[in-house]
Amino acid sequence: MAEVTNEAELLKEKANKFFKEKDYENAIKYYSEALELNPSNAIYYSNRSLAYLRTECYGYALADATKALEVDKNYIKGYYRRATSNMALGKFKAALKDYETVVRVRPNDKDARMKYQECNKIVKQKAFERAIASDDKKKSVVDSLDIESMTIEDDYVGPKLEDGKVTLQFMKDMMDWFKDQKKLHRKCAYQTDKLTICGDTHGQYYDLLNIFELNGLPSETNPYLFNGDFVDRGSFSVEVILTLFGFKLLYPDHFHLLRGNHETDNMNQMYGFEGEVKAKYTAQMFQLFSEVFQWLPLAQCINNKVLVMHGGLFSEDGVTLEDLRKIDRNRQPPDSGPMCDLLWSDPQPQNGRSISKRGVSCQFGPDVTQHFLEQNKLDYIVRSHEVKAEGYEVTHSGKCITVFSAPNYCDQMGNKGAYIHLRGSDLKPDFHQFTAVPHPNVKPMVYANTLMQLGMM
Numbered sequence: 001m002a003e004v005t006n007e008a009e010l011l012k013e014k015a016n017k018f019f020k021e022k023d024y025e026n027a028i029k030y031y032s033e034a035l036e037l038n039p040s041n042a043i044y045y046s047n048r049s050l051a052y053l054r055t056e057c058y059g060y061a062l063a064d065a066t067k068a069l070e071v072d073k074n075y076i077k078g079y080y081r082r083a084t085s086n087m088a089l090g091k092f093k094a095a096l097k098d099y100e101t102v103v104r105v106r107p108n109d110k111d112a113r114m115k116y117q118e119c120n121k122i123v124k125q126k127a128f129e130r131a132i133a134s135d136d137k138k139k140s141v142v143d144s145l146d147i148e149s150m151t152i153e154d155d156y157v158g159p160k161l162e163d164g165k166v167t168l169q170f171m172k173d174m175m176d177w178f179k180d181q182k183k184l185h186r187k188c189a190y191q192t193d194k195l196t197i198c199g200d201t202h203g204q205y206y207d208l209l210n211i212f213e214l215n216g217l218p219s220e221t222n223p224y225l226f227n228g229d230f231v232d233r234g235s236f237s238v239e240v241i242l243t244l245f246g247f248k249l250l251y252p253d254h255f256h257l258l259r260g261n262h263e264t265d266n267m268n269q270m271y272g273f274e275g276e277v278k279a280k281y282t283a284q285m286f287q288l289f290s291e292v293f294q295w296l297p298l299a300q301c302i303n304n305k306v307l308v309m310h311g312g313l314f315s316e317d318g319v320t321l322e323d324l325r326k327i328d329r330n331r332q333p334p335d336s337g338p339m340c341d342l343l344w345s346d347p348q349p350q351n352g353r354s355i356s357k358r359g360v361s362c363q364f365g366p367d368v369t370q371h372f373l374e375q376n377k378l379d380y381i382v383r384s385h386e387v388k389a390e391g392y393e394v395t396h397s398g399k400c401i402t403v404f405s406a407p408n409y410c411d412q413m414g415n416k417g418a419y420i421h422l423r424g425s426d427l428k429p430d431f432h433q434f435t436a437v438p439h440p441n442v443k444p445m446v447y448a449n450t451l452m453q454l455g456m457m
Helices: 002-020 024-037 042-054 058-071 076-088 092-105 110-132 168-179 186-190 205-215 237-250 265-271 273-280 283-295 321-325 338-344 366-376 450-456
Strands: 194-198 224-226 255-257 299-302 306-309 353-355 362-364 380-383 392-395 400-403 417-423 428-434
Touching: 002 024, 002 042, 024 042, 042 058, 042 076, 058 076, 076 092, 076 110, 076 450, 092 110, 110 450, 168 205, 168 237, 205 237, 205 417, 205 428, 237 255, 237 273, 265 273, 265 283, 273 283, 321 338, 366 380, 400 417
Parallel strands: 194 224, 224 255, 306 380, 380 400
Antiparallel strands: 194 417, 299 306, 353 362, 392 400, 417 428
16 A cells, blocks of 8 residues: 555656646646546646646546545635635636635735735626616617717827728737837727638737738738637737728728637636726726627637637537527627537547536547537547647547747647648648747736736646
């Protein structure tokens, strides 16, 4: 017995080393092996929970934290881990309950009390928003804007719209202006033979510029599709989204944007976009972004052959393209159903479906993909949503492609970025990889919720 325990400890130490090196997949592997030898060790579950948090597998992280507390209800880190997992999933009341436990057990722990107070503030804010919400149809922020009365000051020397319209020269000037970390005037901000598909960009503005440098600026002959998660985490999300919206206005039929799970209020509150917009502009502008995000398409079908969505396929069989067209997308996504799945689900190697590692939607296997494609007469799907070491991944016998376009994600993952070219009548995918470029010394998550900034993620 002692020999098994010692072997488990060695595996834990090996996992800890990989964790420090930010190799979270191997850390999870060796924590799992340690748990196979000693499944009654709360520390192993807690450590693996944190590794899952770092890889955004919030559902698995929550399960491990819960298991740690089942093993040892007095293990305080277990309550921390479970609270963090619930915060990441937007389950603020559940998180608050665990923070209350920690504060009760450790009343002199300043860090615990501060996290409790921050979480409590969010819960009260949510309750207040529900209390003042009207049953009447919500009035659009646009109705309260008076853009004509906004004056551009004489000392503003940045990009200006030409007769109120976006031009290519305006877009070039604006990208250079953002590159120098300057702010677009609010009046301009409010108005604002292949297809290239890009995945998550997550506020990494300088990597977005690099994509345009490598692949050319968008145009009528160089169309783009950006597959969601434009904002959050990276601290230049405002610059990213204004650039993308600008090109959408300039080339409405040749520049396409799909909604990701981070184009939602809960995620924006936690992971930085709301804070960034308020810091650089106003709360009113964030409300306008929130409205616009709700109108973004959830999926795009290319030449009746390829379906592109941010997350993936569905928790139930039988979903058709016509069903997707009927989704009421002008809202915050529900916790289940096709809209949720399009934004949140992930593929898995084994057949069938399983509980999501994220704690939202599901994971779907090769048989699910094959059945969906056959029913809808499609060739394959393209999705994003997951960091991939090479920037892309082809699974399910070539029928499910993942593309991720934020290299060295959050300045720590070391991954490549990628984009895809679709050409010809068969739309055969052609993959292009790239690495991260330098950016100003502004770290990711600077504008995120205080709890996220504390290194809990």
